[in-house]
Each structure stands twice: as structure tokens, then as C-alpha cells.
Amino acid sequence: MSTTGASASSASTDTVGMSYLDTPSRKFVTIYLPLIVFLIVLLFPFYWMAITSVKPDNELLSRTGNPFWVIAPTLAHFKKLLFNTAYPEWMWNTVLVSVVATFVSLACSVFAAYAIERLRFQGAKQIGLSIFLAYLVPPSILFIPLAAIVNQLGLFDTRWALILTYPTFLIPFSTWLLMGYFRSIPYELEECALIDGANRWQILTKIVLPLAVPGLISAGIFAFTLSWNEFIYALTFISSSEVKTVPVGVVTELVEGDVYHWGALMAGALLGSLPVAFIYSFFVEYYVSGLTGSVKE
Amino acid sequence: MILIERLQSSRNALGLLFMLPAAVLLLLFLTYPLGLGFWLGFTDTKVGRAGEWIGLENYQFLWGDAVTRLALFNTLFYTFVASVIKFGLGLWLAMLLNRNIRFKTFFRAVILLPYIVPTALSAIAFWWIYDAQFSIISWMLVKMGLIDAYIDFLGEPWNARLSVIAANIWRGIPFVAITLLAGLQTISPSYYEASAIDGASRWQQFRHVTLPLLTPIIAVVMTFSVLFTFTDFQLIYVITRGGPLNATHLMATLSFQRAISGGALGEGAAISIAMVPFLLAAIMFSYFGLQRRAWQQGGADK
Numbered sequence: 001m002s003t004t005g006a007s008a009s010s011a012s013t014d015t016v017g018m019s020y021l022d023t024p025s026r027k028f029v030t031i032y033l034p035l036i037v038f039l040i041v042l043l044f045p046f047y048w049m050a051i052t053s054v055k056p057d058n059e060l061l062s063r064t065g066n067p068f069w070v071i072a073p074t075l076a077h078f079k080k081l082l083f084n085t086a087y088p089e090w091m092w093n094t095v096l097v098s099v100v101a102t103f104v105s106l107a108c109s110v111f112a113a114y115a116i117e118r119l120r121f122q123g124a125k126q127i128g129l130s131i132f133l134a135y136l137v138p139p140s141i142l143f144i145p146l147a148a149i150v151n152q153l154g155l156f157d158t159r160w161a162l163i164l165t166y167p168t169f170l171i172p173f174s175t176w177l178l179m180g181y182f183r184s185i186p187y188e189l190e191e192c193a194l195i196d197g198a199n200r201w202q203i204l205t206k207i208v209l210p211l212a213v214p215g216l217i218s219a220g221i222f223a224f225t226l227s228w229n230e231f232i233y234a235l236t237f238i239s240s241s242e243v244k245t246v247p248v249g250v251v252t253e254l255v256e257g258d259v260y261h262w263g264a265l266m267a268g269a270l271l272g273s274l275p276v277a278f279i280y281s282f283f284v285e286y287y288v289s290g291l292t293g294s295v296k297e
Numbered sequence: 298m299i300l301i302e303r304l305q306s307s308r309n310a311l312g313l314l315f316m317l318p319a320a321v322l323l324l325l326f327l328t329y330p331l332g333l334g335f336w337l338g339f340t341d342t343k344v345g346r347a348g349e350w351i352g353l354e355n356y357q358f359l360w361g362d363a364v365t366r367l368a369l370f371n372t373l374f375y376t377f378v379a380s381v382i383k384f385g386l387g388l389w390l391a392m393l394l395n396r397n398i399r400f401k402t403f404f405r406a407v408i409l410l411p412y413i414v415p416t417a418l419s420a421i422a423f424w425w426i427y428d429a430q431f432s433i434i435s436w437m438l439v440k441m442g443l444i445d446a447y448i449d450f451l452g453e454p455w456n457a458r459l460s461v462i463a464a465n466i467w468r469g470i471p472f473v474a475i476t477l478l479a480g481l482q483t484i485s486p487s488y489y490e491a492s493a494i495d496g497a498s499r500w501q502q503f504r505h506v507t508l509p510l511l512t513p514i515i516a517v518v519m520t521f522s523v524l525f526t527f528t529d530f531q532l533i534y535v536i537t538r539g540g541p542l543n544a545t546h547l548m549a550t551l552s553f554q555r556a557i558s559g560g561a562l563g564e565g566a567a568i569s570i571a572m573v574p575f576l577l578a579a580i581m582f583s584y585f586g587l588q589r590r591a592w593q594q595g596g597a598d599k
Contacts, residue, residue, distance in 0.1 A: 035393050035404060040387075042411050042467065045422040048433065051556050052425065061430070064412075067436055112319035121312025134327055136580060138528035140549035141569040144556045145330035145337055168327040171319050200311060229415040231531045232549075236557055247417035262425055269418035280413050284406045287413070291472070293478035 041207065045275075053267035060262055070082055077263035078271070086241045087268060090249035094272075097162045098227035105170035105223055106216065112171070113178035114204055118190065128179065135172035142168070144235050150237050161237040162245070166227050167236060173226070174219040177293050181215030182208060217289035221283045225276050246272035337566035355567035364543050365568065368551040371458065372572075375547060376527045383526075384519055385498040386466070387473025392507075395481040403476065410472040412434045420535035427451050427536070430513065451537055454544030461545050464532050469525070473518055480508070480514035484490040512586075518581035524576060548572050 052060065054073040065071070081087045116128045146165055147156075155161040175276060185208060193203050211214070234248045241253060250268040256262060280287055318411035333596070339354055342348030353472020358366045413417060426433055427450035435447040449462045488506050530549040533539060539554065546554075548568055568569055 031393055031396050031398060034389070035398070038390055038393075039407065039469075042408055042471070045419055045426065046410065046414075048426060049419075050420045063431075063436075067431075067433055073460070108319040108322060111315040111317075115312045115315035118317065119308050119312040120311045121316075124312065127316065132321060136524060136576070137327060137331065138524060138576070140530050140552070141334060141572055142327065142330050142530040144552065144562055144566045144569060145333035146326065147557065148333065148337070148342075148562060149326070149330055164322070165326050167322045171323060175319065225413050229413075229417075231415070231417045231534075232553070235534075236553070247415045247531075250421065251417050260428075261427075263530035264430075265421055266425065269421045272418050276308070276413055276415070277410065279408070281407070284402075284409075286407070288405070288475060288479075291409075292476050 049266045049270045051275075052262055053270050055263060057263060077261075077267040080261075080264050081267050085253065085264075086244070086249065087246075087271070089242050090244050090246045091271075093159060093243055094228060094245040094247075095275075097159055097166070098224050100163050101166035101170060101227045102220055102223040105174055106220055108167065108171050109174035109178055109219065110209070110216075111195075111202075113175045113182055114208060116175070117179045117182040118208070119200075131172050131175050131179075135169075135176060139169060139230075139232050144146050145230050146233070147236050154167040156237060157239050157243060159243055162230070162234055165233050165237070166230060170223045170226060174223055177219045177222070177290060178212065178215050180293055181212045181251070185211050214286065214289070215282065218286040218293065221279065221287050221288040225280065225287075314343050329339060334570055337563050338570040339567075342563040342566075344562060347564050351563075354570070355564050359564070359571065362490055364546065365551065367549055368568075369571075370548040371545060372379045372527060374458065375462055375465070375529070376523060377565060378573045379462050379469065379526050380523050382462075382466050383469040383473050383522055384515075387470050388477055388515075390474040391477035391481055392503075394487065405478070409471045409475055411468050412475075416468060417535050419468065420464065420532050423460075423467075423532075424451075424536045425466055427460050452541055454541060457537055457541055457545050461532055461536055464536060465529060468532070469522060473522055476518045477511065477514065480511050480518075484510050487584060518585040518588050523579045527575060527579070528572060535572050552581045 017045045024069060051068070051070055054075065054077070055070045056072055056074045057073060057230070059065070063222070079131065087192050112131070116124045116131070150156050150165070155164070162279055189211075193207055229247065230245070231247050231251075234245045235252070238244050238248065244253070246268070249263065254265050254268055339349070339352060340348035340352055341351050341354070390408070394401065394408075406542060425431075429447065429449050429452060432447060432450060434450075435444070439442045439447070445554050449456060451457045484507065487508075488504055492506055510565035528549055529547060530553065533545055533547050533550045534553070537545045539550050543551075548571065552565040554565075556562050559565075571576070
């Protein structure tokens with residue numbers, strides 16, 4: 001039995017050549033056991049979030065019984081969150097800001113990436129490099145001067161403050177990613193179109209963009225999750241509850257004094273995490289290619 | 298019409314036009330604030346009051362300020378410890394995922410979850426996990442009989458430092474593992490077969506095949522990881538707000554406290570600008586390290 005299994009595994013696309021020498025038990029100890037430990041540690045906080053969010057308060061604050069399980073699950077925390085706080089508004093703000101910022105950034109990035117990669121105007125190479133450098137500028141050193149600028153423009157405490165500042169980290173990233181995709185499209189296709197009398201706009205919309213759809217999805221998904229998760233700008237530029245985003249709203253509004261409503265906090269954290277996790281689950285491959293593409297030269 | 302036709306035939310004009318939307322947004326909200334930040338660092342600007350040029354006074358004050366020094370120490374300690382562990386565990390996880398295993402796509406998809414959910418929200422879960430009275434970790438350790446009193450994770454300086462580092466590692470491992478996995482998948486299996494025929498052990502294969510071929514991507518991934526860790530804000534702000542006794546304040550959280558909560562924009566800007574030399578050093582280190590490696594492997598001179 002073991003020989004047939006071994007030949008099957010060596011015939012498949014095995015990246016480490018001699019692993020068919022491993023016995024099943026050795027493989028379990030050296031591979032599956034560590035993997036399962038990684039999995040448990042990486043997923044435990046989510047389980048803890050979920051189980052806490054359905055626990056009634058008396059179970060939360062009792063030291064007897066098994067804290068890993070819930071005896072009488074309740075939706076009271078979710079009810080409180082949805083009907084007694086501004087949570088639905090925060091959700092709507094987050095969706096609105098993320099979607100608009102993502103589309104604005106994608107539109108800007110498509111033109112910029114096409115110009116840098118294919119129009120090859122004078123200085124395109126330097127611009128490409130500076131786009132990459134812009135990607136390395138962290139929001140933590142920009143938020144103070146940006147707060148002053150947002151104030152001067154009269155955008156403080158509005159959604160526009162976020163919609164206009166999020167592209168500063170979305171455009172460099174998406175442009176860099178799309179440049180890679182555009183590079184992989186053969187030049188000949190564009191030359192054929194030029195000979196047939198197409199202009200640049202037609203080439204971009206009818207030839208390059210349809211071929212770059214996977215890149216657009218990758219950049220879009222990645223940009224959307226980055227905007228959804230953004231914290232420091234939203235914390236600095238927004239002060240009224242009704243324009244806050246979910247991460248900022250949960251952190252700043254659900255904590256009242258020294259009484260921590262852990263159930264509601266965890267319910268808020270869970271509900272705020274689910275949309276990105278849901279979208280991610282449909283586009284895992286695109287997301288991973290965006291992530292790995294973003295660090296490739 | 299003639300104008301449009303001329304525009305279309307000129308690469309430079311068309312290129313400029315295509316670059317315009319991105320350039321306007323980036324110049325106004327990235328380049329300009331970066332410059333403004335440098336300028337603010339040399340002024341005594343407060344919220345609602347334009348500041349005057351005071352030269353290096355902010356930096357002189359911060360150099361003598363015990364809290365800022367502590368924040369710098371915390372930031373370096375946090376970055377160093379978290380990055381080293383993230384690299385070690387991330388590389389291990391990447392190599393496990395690179396083996397011929399069942400449910401590979403499932404493992405890979407699930408492992409990225411800590412990275413894609415909002416950090417501020419998972420930080421709240423950690424805050425609850427580290428709670429002084431109801432911590433699940435303390436509960437487990439007590440049940441196992443390893444400790445008899447609940448651990449005060451966030452109330453004692455060194456406990457708090459290590460706790461936030463653990464949360465940062467949890468969040469950062471998926472990024473390191475998945476990007477290094479992409480690098481591992483580009484290494485041809487024939488290298489491993491050839492070295493195995495030559496009698497190389499597992500460790501020798503790792504040391505003399507995997508590591509050298511992976512160095513360029515390791516350099517890039519770890520540069521990103523170090524940059525993100527050094528400028529981290531959310532985890533600290535949510536879990537400890539810099540406490541206890543400023544023991545977990547990082548440069549970013551301190552600049553927020555001074556500039557936004559305290560209103561001293563100039564001083565806060567000076568703290569964030571003080572991070573720039575460290576970031577540049579990290580980028581330079583990886584850039585030059587990377588070039589040397591590319592040349593050693595017969596890569597073209599750039």
C-alpha cells in the first residue's frame with residue numbers, strides 16, 4: 001500500500017523532490033501537526049470574537065463553567081448594536097467611502113499605468129519609480145500635515161476627507177500592480193490596432209482593458225479591503241458619529257468609560273470583519289496575486 | 298479637432314494627460330503633506346493657530362524628552378522582535394504550505410484571514426483576550442495548573458510590550474508566509490532532486506538551495522514588514538493607547554497623542570518626521586543587499 005501511495009505522490013507536482021521517502025506518520029508530525037497549530041492560533045481570535053458576541057452578559061462575567069462554549073446563545077448584543085447605536089450608519093459610510101475611493105483610484109491608476117508602461121513619454125521611467133516610492137510612504141507620517149490640509153479645504157468631518165485621501169495609498173499600489181499586467185500584454189496587439197486605424201482611447205478600452213481584467217479585479221479587491229480597514233485617517237479626520245467608519249466607530253463609540261460591553265464590542269468587530277472576509281472568500285486567487293504582485297519587482 | 302489629433306500623435310502630451318488625475322491627487326495629498334510635515338516640524342504650530350519658525354527647537358526638546366526616548370526604544374524593540382519572529386515563523390509556514398499536502402488551497406486561503414480583516418477590529422479581540430480578569434489565556438493556564446493567579450497582560454510594562462508584539466506577529470505572519478510561498482514556488486524542484494542525489498541533507502538543501510534563491514524576495518518582503526511594523530499605529534492605539542506608563546507608546550501613537558489629542562501639531566509632526574531616517578535606512582539596506590544578490594546570481598546590471 002505504501003509503495004503505491006509513494007509513487008502517486010512523487011508523480012504529482014511535488015515541489016520537494018525526495019519527500020516520498022517520508023512515512024505517513026513522520027509526515028504527520030513534521031507537516032500536518034505544525035500546520036494545525038498555526039491554523040488554531042491564527043483562527044482562535046475569530047472564534048473568540050464569534051463566541052463572545054452570542055454570549056449573554058451573565059455567562060461572559062462568570063468564572064465558572066467552560067468559557068469556550070455558550071450555554072444560552074443570545075442575539076441581544078447584535079440587537080443592541082443595530083438598533084441602539086449608529087452602527088448601521090458606520091456600515092453605510094464604510095461601504096460608500098470604500099467603493100468610491102476604490103473606483104476613483106482604479107480609474108486614475110489605469111490611465112497612469114498605461115501611460116507609464118505603454119506611452120513611454122519622456123520621464124516615464126522616473127515617474128514609475130516615484131510611484132513605487134510613494135507606495136512606501138506610510139500614513140503614520142502623513143496624517144498630521146494631512147489633517148491641517150483637510151481642515152484648510154473645509155473637508156474636516158466629511159466623507160470627502162476620506163474619499164480624497166485614501167487614493168494616496170491606493171493609487172501607488174494599484175498603478176504598480178497594473179503596470180505589471182499591462183507589461184504582459186504583447187505589443188503586437190496594439191500595433192495591429194494602430195495600423196487598423198484605432199486611436200489610443202480605443203486601444204485602451206477595447207484591447208488593453210479587456211485583457212487586463214484579472215489585474216483590475218486584483219487591484220480592485222485589494223484596494224477595497226485596504227480602504228475598508230483604514231483606521232488612522234478616519235480616526236483623525238472624522239469626529240461626528242454619523243460620518244464615522246466601522247473600525248473607528250467601534251473603537252471610539254462602543255467603549256463607555258470603564259464599563260466594557262464585551263458582547264457588543266465583539267459583535268461589532270465580527271460584523272465589521274464579515275464583509276471583507278466574504279468578498280475575500282470569492283476572490284482568494286485574485287487577492288493573493290495582488291498581494292504577491294505588490295511586492296514583486 | 299486638429300488639436301485633438303495632434304494631442305493623440307504626441308506621446309508626451311497624451312502621457313501628461315493620462316497622468317493628470319493620478320498626479321493631481323498624489324501631489325496634493327501625498328507630496329504636499331510630506332513637505333508640509335517637514336516644515337511643521339520646524340514650527341510651533343498649534344491646532345487653530347498658525348505657527349512661527351523655531352528652527353530645531355522641537356527636535357531639541359524631543360531629544361531631551363524621556364517619553365519620546367522611551368517611545369523610540371519601544372518602537373525599535375517592537376520592530377526588531379516582531380520582525381524577527383514574523384520572519385522565522387512566516388518562512389516556516391511558507392515551507393510547510395509548499396509541501397505536497399492535502400487541502401492546500403484551503404489552508405492558504407484561511408491563513409490570510411488575520412491579514413485581511415480590519416486590524417482595529419481584531420485588535421479589540423486581542424484586548425478582550427488580554428483582559429486582566431477574564432483573559433482566556435490565563436483561564437487555560439490556571440486550569441492546566443501552570444499559574445495560580447491571572448496574568449496582568451496589559452497592566453505591567455514588559456507584559457504589555459510582549460502582548461502587543463504577540464498581536465502584531467499574529468497579524469503579520471500571513472503576509473510574510475504567503476508572499477514567501479510565492480517565492481518558494483518559483484524555485485525549480487530539479488535543484489532539490491540534484492542536491493538530494495549529491496547527498497545533501499534537508500538542512501543543507503535549505504541552507505544552500507532555498508535560502509540563496511529566496512534572498513531577493515526575502516529582502517523585499519521583510520522591508521515591507523519592517524516598514525509596516527515600525528510605523529504601526531492601530532494595534533497600540535486600540536489595545537493599550539500607549540500605556541501602562543507609556544511602556545507601549547510607539548513613535549506613531551506618541552505623535553498622534555501630541556498632535557491630535559494634545560493639539561501641538563508642530564511637535565507631533567517633528568516626531569513623525571523623526572521616523573523618516575529609520576525608514577530610509579531600512580529601504581537602503583534592502584535595496585543594496587538586493588542588488589548585490591541579483592548580480593551574484595548572474596542577473597543583468599541595472
